[in-house]
Amino acid sequence: MTDIRNIVILTGAGVSAESGIDTFRDAGGLWEQHKVEDVATPEGFARDPDLVLRFYDMRREAIQTKQPNAAHDALARLDAEWDGELLIVTQNVDDLHERAGAGRVVHMHGTHLQAWCTACDRRLPWTGPMIDRPACPACGARSLRPDVVWFGEMPYGMGRIQAALRQADLFVSIGTSGAVYPAAGFVQDARAMRVRTLELNLEASMGSRWFHESRHGPATRIVPQWVD
Ligand code: BV8
DSSP: OTTOOOEEEEEOGGGTGGGTOOOSSSTTOHHHHSOHHHHSSHHHHHHOHHHHHHHHHHHHHHHTTOOOOHHHHHHHHHHHHOOSOEEEEEOOOSOHHHHHTOOSEEETTEEEEEEEETTTOOEEEOOSOOTTOOOOTTTOOSOEEEEEOOTTSOOTTHHHHHHHHHHOSEEEEESOOSOSTTGGGHHHHHHHTTOEEEEEESSOOTTGGGOSEEEESOHHHHHHHHHO
16 A cells, blocks of 8 residues: 555444444344334434334443454554554444554444433443433433434534545445445545545445445455455
C-alpha cells in the first residue's frame, strides 16, 4: 500500500459473524426473527417498548459473552501501526473493535454499551437490562432507551465520516451487505472523489459493482491477508 496515506474502513455485521454475533440478513439473521419496523424504529419502540427493550437486552447480553476474532485483531494492528490517517467506521453496536485494541473507531449506528436517557438526554455507560425500566443514574427518570440509531434516525459521526472520506486514498468495506444507507452510499461517495475502493466480504454484496476490487471469503481469513 505504498501510495496510500489515509484509509477509511467501513465494517458491518459480517466482521463480527465469526465471533458468534448474529448478522442481520444472512439465513437466521436477526431481522428474520423480528420485523425491522417492529424493533429498530422509534415508531416500533413507541408501539411496543417491551418488545424492543427485550430485543436489545438479549443482544446486549449475548454480545458481552463474545470475543474479538482475527479480523478485529488485524484491524487493531493496522490501527496501531498505521502512521497516516485511519478511521474505522462501524455499523456494529458491539465493542469488539475496541476490545481488540482499535482506537480510531466511530459507531455510526450507536453502541450497545450505552443507554440514552430521553428525559435528560444524557448518554451513559450501560451493560444491564432495560426491560424493568431502571432509573437514569443521572436524573432518576425511568426513560432509558438503547443508544443505537434506528431507521429514520440520524447516524452518529456523519461530519467526521464525510471529512475522513474526503481525505481518503483508500476506502475498504468489510462484512456489510450494502443494504442500509447512508453507510451503503459511502463507496459511491468515495468513487465520486476518485478514492480507491476495496470490498472484503463473504460474498458479493448489494454494492459490489461500485468497488474497484472485491475479495470474497470469511473475514478472519481475508482481512488479515489484506492487512498483513
Ligand atoms: C437515516 C440499529 C436520515 C442498531 C441499524 C437513502 C439515504 C439515506 C437513508 C435512506 C436511504 N434509503 C433508505 C433510507 C432509510 C434507511 C435505510 O437505509 N433503509 C434501508 C432498509 C433501505 N436508513 C436510515 O434510516 C438511517 N438513517 O438515513 O437518517 C435522516 C436525515 C435527517 C434527519 C434524520 C434522519 C439509519 C440506518 C441505521 C439503522 N439501524 N441498526 C442495531 O440494532 O444494531 S441498521 C443494521 O443494519 C445494523 O446497524 C447493521 O450493521 C446494518 C447493516 O447491516 P450489515 O452490517 O451489512 O449486516 P447484514 O446482515 O445486512 O450483512 C452482513 C454481511 O456480512 C453480508 O454481506 C454477509 O455476506 C457478510 N458476512 C457474513 N458472514 C461473514 C461475512 N463477511 C465476512 N466474513 C464472514 N464470516
